[in-house]
Amino acid sequence: MRDIAQGVLADAEGRVLLGFRAEHKLSYPHFWDLFGGHVEEGEPIEQALVREFFEELGIVVTRFRRLGLSIEPKPEVNGPKTYHTFVIEAWKGKPENVSGEHTVIEWFTPAKALALETLTDPAREAIETWRALPSGR
Template sequence: MLDEIALAALVSEGRLLLAHRHPQRRWYPDCWDLVGGHLEPGETPEQAVRRECREEIAVDVSELRRVDVDLADTNLRPHAFLVTRWTGRPVNVAPEEHDALGWFKIDDLASLRLAHPNYAGWLPSLISGARPAR
């Protein structure tokens, strides 16, 4: 059975928010990742990504748009969303999961250790193509 995860790509002014996974994490330690996590029983991917954004970075998502992703991890079934509108200022409220948050431009991604190698293939186009919802 695949682990279903919901991922949020918050994009603002040509920059993407990433969370640095704590070095003590069991899975994907010491790397940059999108905000998100596992779906809870009975939860839709949309509900999960909204919950994860509240729990991890204290923002309420106003609108989200599903994006197709392939993480090349046969154990995960990802549900990813582009988020361009939210209320609140992203802050790290889950220090046991992340030890930092950062906003990155497309050119910054190549120098980061990303949680999934396939991120490099689709995150740049997501950042450059993001337009705030009206």
């Protein structure tokens, strides 16, 4: 089973940043998703999270906390995966679409994100969990 590090990145207004996955992606092409990716062999999950955010958004994550763990609900389609989800609390830089992973990035209110028909299952679960926190994020 592959480990995936992903993060909920929210701005001061409580909007969540999502990326629209490119056509060439093997799992969830043409779906909105959180940022993150595969944990490399021997790599700590937290290090993978920081690496993926730099590779995909050009930002340096400086503070985060664990939100939860989930299993890919459709392993027959997307492969068996375990998602390690974090809340990104602080970062340096301005998020920009700097890789070929996504065709566009966009800020969404949690309600609008959850209303997207093309939101990945893992992102939906993470946003719902994050939104239910006492602080609202």
